[in-house]
Amino acid sequence: QINPDRLHQRIADLAAVGAIDGGGCARLALTDADRAGRDLVCGSMRELGLAVSVDAIGNVVGVRAGRSDGPPVMTGSHIDTVRTGGRYDGNYGVLAGLEVVAALNDAGLTTEHPLAVAFFTNEEGARFAPDMMGSLVYTGALPLAEALAVQGIDGATVGDELARIGYAGPAPVPAAAPRAFVELHVEQGPVLDREGIDIGVVESVQGISWTEIDIRGTSNHAGTTPMSMRRDAGWAAGEIIAFVRELATELGGDQVATVGRIEFFPNLVNVVPNRAVLTVDLRNTDEALLQRAEARLAAHLAALRDAEKVEISTRKLARFAPVPFAPEMTDRIEGHARALGLTTRRMPSGAGHDAQMLAAVCPTAMIFVPSVDGISHNVREYTEPKHIEAGAQVLLAVLSELAGA
Amino acid sequence: QINPDRLHQRIADLAAVGAIDGGGCARLALTDADRAGRDLVCGSMRELGLAVSVDAIGNVVGVRAGRSDGPPVMTGSHIDTVRTGGRYDGNYGVLAGLEVVAALNDAGLTTEHPLAVAFFTNEEGARFAPDMMGSLVYTGALPLAEALAVQGIDGATVGDELARIGYAGPAPVPAAAPRAFVELHVEQGPVLDREGIDIGVVESVQGISWTEIDIRGTSNHAGTTPMSMRRDAGWAAGEIIAFVRELATELGGDQVATVGRIEFFPNLVNVVPNRAVLTVDLRNTDEALLQRAEARLAAHLAALRDAEKVEISTRKLARFAPVPFAPEMTDRIEGHARALGLTTRRMPSGAGHDAQMLAAVCPTAMIFVPSVDGISHNVREYTEPKHIEAGAQVLLAVLSELAGA
Numbered sequence A, B: 001q002i003n004p005d006r007l008h009q010r011i012a013d014l015a016a017v018g019a020i021d022g023g024g025c026a027r028l029a030l031t032d033a034d035r036a037g038r039d040l041v042c043g044s045m046r047e048l049g050l051a052v053s054v055d056a057i058g059n060v061v062g063v064r065a066g067r068s069d070g071p072p073v074m075t076g077s078h079i080d081t082v083r084t085g086g087r088y089d090g091n092y093g094v095l096a097g098l099e100v101v102a103a104l105n106d107a108g109l110t111t112e113h114p115l116a117v118a119f120f121t122n123e124e125g126a127r128f129a130p131d132m133m134g135s136l137v138y139t140g141a142l143p144l145a146e147a148l149a150v151q152g153i154d155g156a157t158v159g160d161e162l163a164r165i166g167y168a169g170p171a172p173v174p175a176a177a178p179r180a181f182v183e184l185h186v187e188q189g190p191v192l193d194r195e196g197i198d199i200g201v202v203e204s205v206q207g208i209s210w211t212e213i214d215i216r217g218t219s220n221h222a223g224t225t226p227m228s229m230r231r232d233a234g235w236a237a238g239e240i241i242a243f244v245r246e247l248a249t250e251l252g253g254d255q256v257a258t259v260g261r262i263e264f265f266p267n268l269v270n271v272v273p274n275r276a277v278l279t280v281d282l283r284n285t286d287e288a289l290l291q292r293a294e295a296r297l298a299a300h301l302a303a304l305r306d307a308e309k310v311e312i313s314t315r316k317l318a319r320f321a322p323v324p325f326a327p328e329m330t331d332r333i334e335g336h337a338r339a340l341g342l343t344t345r346r347m348p349s350g351a352g353h354d355a356q357m358l359a360a361v362c363p364t365a366m367i368f369v370p371s372v373d374g375i376s377h378n379v380r381e382y383t384e385p386k387h388i389e390a391g392a393q394v395l396l397a398v399l400s401e402l403a404g405a
């Protein structure tokens, strides 16, 4: 049995680190606030008797010994947030994992296999791309050196920032695969809340394509330069924003498309911008449709280049094909949720998660709980206490079975 | 006779202050670089024997005594620049004014009326809006207290920054009107260069409308939020950028429209922006057409507000009707230019200038020289030495006559 009060308290304690107006958190990866959050969670891990290790990309794994050695059954998520983050995204999965450990400790139970709770570095990808960086390196899908060299939106590199906050650990990556991986997370979308369902059984994660577009034009005077003589990098950026929305609307279905980040240079009222940098986030549950969206965007950029005589270069910040989870794991989650009297729904995940990287190396699945109004990456992100508790109960049941309690 | 080498040297010396790659300058108003530029020019004024005064908005006026007292004949411009500014915009008019004084000194001539060379604070408006701030306060069109309270793009206020750089002077504003005002400036547009004409006789300045648009939506997750559930402030901003270009194209004629500045919040790849702030610069030589463009923009914002369920507020950063110059002044400029064997063309100014504020209080006109390829607010801004010299010769002739040499 989990202890709801203890879990809620841990969530509140972590939310107090990097707290921002409205109840949310700003703990961008590898900032001082992230360090403070890490220190707090590492402290809890040690109090719970876990053997804590930090690897070279800053992933933290706390292991509870089993009767036998060998790879652990693992749960976990991330504790970094976006700049306007909520208190549940990522944090909930990690802290519910600790609550499972605490519940097993309370019951004096030793599992057959070791049980591990992990939090992975820079899952959000908001400061450093790609997202899910820590789990990518953990599973060998991204070379460590490449990850360490990534430069963030503020110019700092992952390697320097890891060293600065004291989380460039000695444990090697890639690491040995866990026996299985289960990630508990808030849905972040509107489906469960709208349909009044307790538990989402996540069958897959949709494909993610992040592109940074760098446009070069000619700075010139806003008052004296005829429209026909402009090479306006800012206008080209605006045109791309408008196009990207049309693209999503036209492709329909699950297709989503977002321009979340933009910068103009020199960024002054009376100067035609000579440079604009913006990001496009495209997602689809269907890889073929996602590729079609990418191709449409590329064709549009080529046409724009010719029409405005601007130079356009692109850089892939992240690209992940849709990831299916293991049916034996989703079945298990569904079975335990129903046995607990909870309503369930099978669904894809709209957000990227560390679980999608772990899925490449071990049987993996995810448990979702409802997000009120589907709001996330917003300080108003909220999940009702009863759903927070229900998700943790399901996690306890699934992990107990997998680890052999 | 002006001394070309001395004039070119002064331009090079001032360009060295706040120099940036490519030959340009970054001396945003009231920054340390602006102070250094001011110190240099004030030093030159004193060396030339001018009586230098600084007023409460930081305008600097250097006066060369005449045989009689009374209001001076004034020339001048500004020495602040945009962040990617050229070395001629503004600076040229001030330094050519000093060259006129130096030439009169060389010739041992005393004019009937005093002769003044001025540089006005924050003409560019790039850091603090409105543009032409110093000349607006000088002529009484903007209350001093209001100007001092203006907050810049970096949050600092005009009053604090003036005090910080030591240019909050004791001379009162508004000041007594000069006898006449002549401003020499680079065209900054393509007309004279394309037509191979030496001197532009500026008959008017087009109307300027600057609006800051502040859009509030809801931050949300880029991957999990269906397109239909978004209140995307960033998309609304992009849509406005696209609309503004269409508006200019559709209205045709002289209409120009520019979005030069933008900011998203929280400005992260996977977060639907909850806020976007952008500026729209609209200009037209015809006040009625400019009002039509403004009305079209306002109607578009209203429609957008409804369609995306975003909140949109606007703030006028600057609004100036077109300003005609005094025919007796333009005739005089044209006459002197032709007498010097130069080709001339009458034309409006696409850029705003301090002269348009002085025009409200005394007979005023402007002299333009060609800008190669019409490039300005760009480090590549360039005017050929022969045109720099010709413009200064015309200025000498016009000022000599006005001041009674």
Ligand SMILES: NC(=O)NCCC(=O)O
Residues within 6 Å of the ligand: A089, A090, A123, A124, A125, A131, A132, A188, A350, A351, A352, A353, B221, B222, B223, B270
């Ligand atoms: N769970 C979550 O918000 N992940 C961030 C990566 C993304 O999906 O953009």
Ligand SMILES: NC(=O)NCCC(=O)O
Residues within 6 Å of the ligand: A221, A222, A223, A270, B089, B090, B123, B124, B125, B131, B132, B188, B350, B351, B352, B353
């Ligand atoms: N001359 C000049 O560039 N003035 C700046 C004000 C404006 O026209 O935007």
